Amino acid sequence: MAASLLLVNNGIFPITRDAEGKLLTDVPATGLQHPGTIQGEGKLVGTASLFIRLSGCNLRCMWNIPGGGVSACDTPDSSFDVSKNQLWKVDEIIETVRHNLGDMCHVVITGGEPTIQHRSLKELCRRLKEEFDVLITIETNGTLFDEELARHIDLFSISPKLSDSLVTEEKLKQLPQQLAEKVAAAPSQKTPCPDVIQQYIDVCLNSNGEKDFQLKFVMSGSENTESIHEEVLNHISGWKPSDILAMPLGGNHQTLGKTSLRVLETAIQHGWRYCPRIHIDLFGDKPGV
Ligand SMILES: Nc1nc2[nH]cc(C(=O)O)c2c(=O)[nH]1
Ligand code: SF4
Numbered sequence: 001m002a003a004s005l006l007l008v009n010n011g012i013f014p015i016t017r018d019a020e021g022k023l024l025t026d027v028p029a030t031g032l033q034h035p036g037t038i039q040g041e042g043k044l045v046g047t048a049s050l051f052i053r054l055s056g057c058n059l060r061c062m063w064n065i066p067g068g069g070v071s072a073c074d075t076p077d078s079s080f081d082v083s084k085n086q087l088w089k090v091d092e093i094i095e096t097v098r099h100n101l102g103d104m105c106h107v108v109i110t111g112g113e114p115t116i117q118h119r120s121l122k123e124l125c126r127r128l129k130e131e132f133d134v135l136i137t138i139e140t141n142g143t144l145f146d147e148e149l150a151r152h153i154d155l156f157s158i159s160p161k162l163s164d165s166l167v168t169e170e171k172l173k174q175l176p177q178q179l180a181e182k183v184a185a186a187p188s189q190k191t192p193c194p195d196v197i198q199q200y201i202d203v204c205l206n207s208n209g210e211k212d213f214q215l216k217f218v219m220s221g222s223e224n225t226e227s228i229h230e231e232v233l234n235h236i237s238g239w240k241p242s243d244i245l246a247m248p249l250g251g252n253h254q255t256l257g258k259t260s261l262r263v264l265e266t267a268i269q270h271g272w273r274y275c276p277r278i279h280i281d282l283f284g285d286k287p288g289v
């Protein structure tokens with residue numbers, strides 16, 4: 001059977017043509033007239049990119065916001081609310097990329113947790129590298145590793161989720177009831193997994209500089225540094241402070257406004273890289289940008 005992948009609704013973005021090369025009637029969510037956006041986070045920030053967002057995640061993240069309130073996973077359509085997902089043949093994804101890639105040299109595979117679909121995903125990544133001159137970034141929570149998949153990836157963007165992201169009764173009470181029910185109903189794997197993260201780092205260290213990784217921590221401020229060390233950094237080796245990305249919690253301007261400067265201060269104190277989310281600055285909290 002031909003390999004296929006579950007993507008979110010409009011899971012290849014931003015695009016202006018379909019798999020047959022026909023112009024789509026809707027302009028992309030970016031509001032721009034052409035396909036593509038920029039990588040909004042991490043070491044390749046600003047790089048012109050096409051995104052492929054896979055559906056499904058093995059975690060259910062939810063954080064407390066400083067000063068009150070909670071912030072749940074910013075891509076619910078790929079984690080606990082997957083009602084609109086779509087099955088794509090790898091061939092269709094490849095053709096859609098072909099008609100939208102233009103001069104872009106970077107494809108970001110994200111989710112959800114894309115490695116859940118590792119069997120078909122390695123086929124997609126193999127084909128992307130074979131047919132196009134692209135670098136591939138994978139955005140992963142670092143709970144699963146597949147050696148063959150890793151061979152096709154250039155940048156591992158690992159965002160380990162710590163105990164402060166676990167769902168609790170207290171947090172659930174602060175969500176609208178419908179959303180709370182969906183979050184509560186979904187199972188979540190224990191996290192983080194330092195042994196898995198180490199496998200990613202080792203692949204990079206053994207790649208003659210061809211592959212790189214980043215460890216991107218969702219943070220509210222200095223209150224997170226103890227668990228970053230105790231739950232992850234103390235258990236892994238082969239990283240430098242500049243591989244550690246301190247990313248402010250928040251999927252919209254309002255929440256980012258409460259966390260950004262606190263996280264910036266902490267990043268500077270530790271020699272870590274501050275990780276802005278520039279797609280949210282540029283386009284807001286819409287999906288598909
Ligand atoms: N422009 C843009 N950059 C991103 N970097 C990581 C993203 C993600 O959702 O994984 C993302 C995204 O959704 N859009
Ligand atoms: S790991 Fe990422 S995609 Fe999965 S629930 Fe957490 S924030 Fe959402």
Ligand SMILES: [Mg+2]
Binds near residue numbers: 074
């Ligand atoms: Mg994200």
